[in-house]
Amino acid sequence: MIFQATIQVDSPLALTVRRATGNDIDTLRYIPGGTIRGALAMSFLEGPGHKAEDPCFQAVFNGPNAVRFGDLRVSHAQPWPLSARICARFPDEHRAVDRLLLLAQRGEAVRECRACDSKMITAEGYVRWVRNAKGATHYSTMPVATRRTAHVQIDPQLLRAKHGQFFSSNAMEPGQALKGWISANGEAAEHFKTLVGGERELYLGRGRSRGQGRTRLQVDEIGPPDMNTAQARIEQFNREARRLYPEFQNQLLFSCTLRSHAILFDEWLLSRSWLEATDLGLKEFQLLSWFSSEAGVTGWHAAENLPRAEMHAMASGSCFLFGREATGNLEQDCRMLAKIAVELETNGIGERRAEGFGEVRCCDEFHFRQGGN
Numbered sequence: 001m002i003f004q005a006t007i008q009v010d011s012p013l014a015l016t017v018r019r020a021t022g023n024d025i026d027t028l029r030y031i032p033g034g035t036i037r038g039a040l041a042m043s044f045l046e047g048p049g050h051k052a053e054d055p056c057f058q059a060v061f062n063g064p065n066a067v068r069f070g071d072l073r074v075s076h077a078q079p080w081p082l083s084a085r086i087c088a089r090f091p092d093e094h095r096a097v098d099r100l101l102l103l104a105q106r107g108e109a110v111r112e113c114r115a116c117d118s119k120m121i122t123a124e125g126y127v128r129w130v131r132n133a134k135g136a137t138h139y140s141t142m143p144v145a146t147r148r149t150a151h152v153q154i155d156p157q158l159l160r161a162k163h164g165q166f167f168s169s170n171a172m173e174p175g176q177a178l179k180g181w182i183s184a185n186g187e188a189a190e191h192f193k194t195l196v197g198g199e200r201e202l203y204l205g206r207g208r209s210r211g212q213g214r215t216r217l218q219v220d221e222i223g224p225p226d227m228n229t230a231q232a233r234i235e236q237f238n239r240e241a242r243r244l245y246p247e248f249q250n251q252l253l254f255s256c257t258l259r260s261h262a263i264l265f266d267e268w269l270l271s272r273s274w275l276e277a278t279d280l281g282l283k284e285f286q287l288l289s290w291f292s293s294e295a296g297v298t299g300w301h302a303a304e305n306l307p308r309a310e311m312h313a314m315a316s317g318s319c320f321l322f323g324r325e326a327t328g329n330l331e332q333d334c335r336m337l338a339k340i341a342v343e344l345e346t347n348g349i350g351e352r353r354a355e356g357f358g359e360v361r362c363c364d365e366f367h368f369r370q371g372g373n
């Protein structure tokens with residue numbers, strides 16, 4: 001069962017990017033699934049007579065069938081794929097191009113914007129498929145509103161700022177709604193619904209004693225994942241790829257784009273920075289092109305009251321294109337791939353999935369809609 005989760009931010013929300021050092025502290029621009037999971041667990045345990053041994057708590061938070069909390073992003077936007085390039089001068093006005101399909105086929109880089117010859121650069125933050133006032137649809141960057149607050153310590157003798165005692169902190173503005181997916185099966189789904197109720201107040205992040213981090217969580221049942229939609233999208237991905245690059249004519253393609261950071265280990269238990277076909281359950285597929293980068297992952301272990309060890313993950317937005325020889329029956333091939341896609345999109349990939357790591361989208365429209373030069 002898939003739920004849509006919405007968090008309404010009611011007071012400034014500051015989520016730690018890395019362990020606090022220095023006088024200026026930044027905030028994340030999204031809410032990690034692990035943060036909601038932790039806050040919900042704490043809020044349950046604070047209830048009268050509630051214990052971790054409670055069957056409801058165990059079903060939701062423990063074991064292989066526990067609820068999977070996805071990351072929440074402003075207005076359900078997706079991270080910009082790392083394969084995307086935008087115009088440096090007019091990032092919103094001029095067309096963004098995607099290089100995932102291009103790289104596999106031609107291996108060449110897009111250097112200048114078609115409209116103004118400016119340099120093309122990588123995009124940061126979040127993007128969403130929107131309809132403008134004229135009714136045309138296009139991708140547009142989704143800004144996340146933040147505010148910076150500063151405070152200073154005053155020297156009582158000199159009545160001026162004490163040296164080195166100026167602090168500033170960034171926080172997400174209240175009034176924003178962040179959305180994402182939560183998946184749960186069977187017993188866990190029922191307990192999860194009961195736990196959240198209609199709406200649940202949760203305190204997230206830093207500065208709670210100063211009134212920061214007050215949010216409300218709501219969940220709406222969406223239903224089980226839909227195989228036919230996935231199949232249609234994969235077919236469209238393949239048809240459009242063939243139209244853009246005729247060299248793909250005899251290939252069956254499958255792409256995987258990370259919507260959250262993903263933690264995958266190699267045989268030495270070191271973090272990996274790329275995906276292999278076998279990670280996704282793809283047989284006879286080869287990795288054709290990929291864009292990825294590394295992200296540091298940190299956090300706070302509430303039960304132990306200790307910081308978590310920092311680890312490396314594949315950054316959200318990383319994307320991978322796989323291919324193999326097509327059988328000639330595209331519909332049948334895509335039916336097979338749709339099963340894999342639904343499984344990957346529901347359960348994620350890699351480690352610590354219950355905390356939102358490893359959220360993927362297969363054959364994302366961005367790669368073919370923006371794939372042409």
Ligand SMILES: [Zn+2]
Pocket residue numbers: 087088089090094113114115116117118
């Ligand atoms: Zn341009």
